[in-house]
Amino acid sequence: MKWTKRQRQPKLKEHIKEDPFVTDEALAALFEVSVQTIRLDRLEMNIPEVRERIKDVAQKQYDPVKALPEEEIIGEIVDLELDKYAISIMDIKKEHVFSRNSIARGHHIFAQANSLAVAVINDQLALTAHADISFKRQVSEGERVIAKAKVLEIGTLRTKVKIESFVEQSLVFEGMFSMFREEKKIKEE
């Protein structure tokens, strides 16, 4: 069942409030209307596009990255609490895919996740010691990957970080990263 504009717009607003990272494409599919309709709805309600919304969330709250200069992060950090969690987004472009089939190459998906595992560490130096990773489904050119890092355990030797990467709501990558950090090493010595 399709809604009228008057029925749709408040629901759309509520949906975006709950999930500020949702794309116009996903909203169009959800509400069974065209992407153009979603854009017009947003314009009428003065809701910025997803990238602006994400930056907005980011500027409000996130910690500065310590373990590496922010411009060396693969993907764009949109949320971060050091030693707790972090989120980054990466748009899959031509340079990230195999020329034959436009499927994103594994090392780019890994680079985003690995970068985020480094960035979440509250230390001047963090390096990946070990990772157990799974590529859950193929990612194609034009898709946006949202990586979420969660610090599970800060041990004396290693810090464990879980990364899950999604396209829309579907899991495309997951990895358990075991990170070496400078400070912990110094404390041990």
Next chain:
Amino acid sequence: MKWTKRQRQPKLKEHIKEDPFVTDEALAALFEVSVQTIRLDRLEMNIPEVRERIKDVAQKQYDPVKALPEEEIIGEIVDLELDKYAISIMDIKKEHVFSRNSIARGHHIFAQANSLAVAVINDQLALTAHADISFKRQVSEGERVIAKAKVLEIGTLRTKVKIESFVEQSLVFEGMFSMFREEKKIKEE
């Protein structure tokens, strides 16, 4: 104890014959002479430099890569027998390292290994499904990483590939890759 040139040169020749990938720097350390001395020794004996020697080995024998265009491989393939083994080299340059400490970033070391795991597969399509990876020691700018792939098992669902990457003789990375391949999938259906 240092050898005279006359004593050193035959030993040097023999050593290079056994390990064509050895660098002048490693030979200099081994024979306790300067890199310049090794270069002069090679010139006198008409032994090409390591990169030329590697290409020479390569041109003699290696299979063409099937799973991706060769220019999409990260690193340079120097030896390959499809579904058996593969070797690639990658020189760590400024663009591969953290600006702060000149340590190679994990995703570049991973990219070389992952690429090689794809390249060794005798199929038109190969994708990484799972990987269990360890970074064994830091790699610095200017170092050359030699990655070696060995196909351990070709199962109906996955092909297992072991990758070990070295700088000189020391292990810097190892990973067990579980690869999806198109042909095997078709056979199953």
